[in-house]
Amino acid sequence: MDITVIVPLYNEAESLPELYAWIKRVVDTANLSHEIIFVNDGSTDDSWNVIRSLAAQDTAVKGIRFRRNYGKSPALYHGFKAAQGNVVITMDADLQDSPDEIPELYRMIVEDGYDLVSGWKQKRYDPKLTKNLPSKLFNATARRVSGIHNLHDFNCGLKAYRLEVVKNIEVYGEMHRYIPFLAKNAGFTKIGEKVVQHQPRKFGVSKFGFSRFVNGYLDLISLWFLSKFGVKPMHFFGVWGTIMFLIGFVMVIVVGANKLSAIVAGVRAPLVTDSPYFYLALLSMVLGTQFFVTGFLGELISRSSQERNVYGIAEQINL
Numbered sequence: 047m048d049i050t051v052i053v054p055l056y057n058e059a060e061s062l063p064e065l066y067a068w069i070k071r072v073v074d075t076a077n078l079s080h081e082i083i084f085v086n087d088g089s090t091d092d093s094w095n096v097i098r099s100l101a102a103q104d105t106a107v108k109g110i111r112f113r114r115n116y117g118k119s120p121a122l123y124h125g126f127k128a129a130q131g132n133v134v135i136t137m138d139a140d141l142q143d144s145p146d147e148i149p150e151l152y153r154m155i156v157e158d159g160y161d162l163v164s165g166w167k168q169k170r171y172d173p174k175l176t177k178n179l180p181s182k183l184f185n186a187t188a189r190r191v192s193g194i195h196n197l198h199d200f201n202c203g204l205k206a207y208r209l210e211v212v213k214n215i216e217v218y219g220e221m222h223r224y225i226p227f228l229a230k231n232a233g234f235t236k237i238g239e240k241v242v243q244h245q246p247r248k249f250g251v252s253k254f255g256f257s258r259f260v261n262g263y264l265d266l267i268s269l270w271f272l273s274k275f276g277v278k279p280m281h282f283f284g285v286w287g288t289i290m291f292l293i294g295f296v297m298v299i300v301v302g303a304n305k306l307s308a309i310v311a312g313v314r315a316p317l318v319t320d321s322p323y324f325y326l327a328l329l330s331m332v333l334g335t336q337f338f339v340t341g342f343l344g345e346l347i348s349r350s351s352q353e354r355n356v357y358g359i360a361e362q363i364n365l
Contacts, residue, residue, distance in 0.1 A: 049134075049148070055138075056086075063096065196239055214233075
C-alpha cells in the first residue's frame, strides 16, 4: 500500500464528508493505493456516525473511536499503530490542512529520501496575538532545544513519514508537538520541511486554548531531559545531588572550624546550633540526598510504566 492518511478529530462532523471527498479525489488522481484512518477522540457530536457512513461506502476508510476525549497524541499513537501504508500522512480534520499537498509530500519521502517532512504554514489565518506570536516564540525555542534548525512549524498537523518512523516512535501525553524531535532521538535524522497552504477554518471553532503553549514548554523540557538523560539519569540527578550535598558538607566544616578556632583562642565558643549556617548546611545535605535518590527512582518508574499508552477504545472499523 502506498499511503496511509491519519486524521485525528474531535467534534468535526461537519467537516468530515468534504475532507474525505477531497482526500479521495487527490489520492485517486495521483493513483496512490491508500487507506484513510479517522481517529475519533471522544467526539460528542455526530462524527462517529459520519465515519460509519463513509466506511460503509468505501472499505479504504477505517475508524477508531475512543470512549472519551484523550487528546491528539493518543489519537496519533493508535493511528500510527494501525497504519500500513509505506508513507504515512497526518492532517487535521478542520479543513485548514490541504489534501492537495499529499502527492508532493509523498514524493519527498519516496524520491528525496526524507524520513519525515513537516509542513510549514508560512501564511496563517489565525489571530496574530493569541496564536501567531506565541507560535513563533514556541517554535524558536523548540528549534534551539531540539537542534532541528530547519523547521519553522513543529506543531503543524500536516506531516509525512516513512512507515518505519511511526513504528519506532512513541507519541504519548501531549508529545505530538515534538514528533520531529522524537524521530530524531530515534535515529531518523533526515527531516525536511515543505511550505503548505493554510486555510481559514470553515466549520466550528478551534479546540485548543492558550494553555497548550504553557503545556508545550513543559513538554519540551521533559522531552529534552529524556533525550539527554533518559538512559543515564544519574548524570543529572547524581551531579546536582552531589553538588548540593557537598555545599552543605562544606558549610558544616566551616561552622565546625569556627567553633574549634574559638575554643583554641580561649574565647567562649557559641553553640553550633546557634548558627543559621548549620541549619542551611543540613538542609542542603538532606535536599541533595533526596534529589539524588527520589528523582532518580521517580524517573526510572515513569519510563518503565506499562500504563502510559493504554486507552479505552470502544469500537473499530475495518481493522
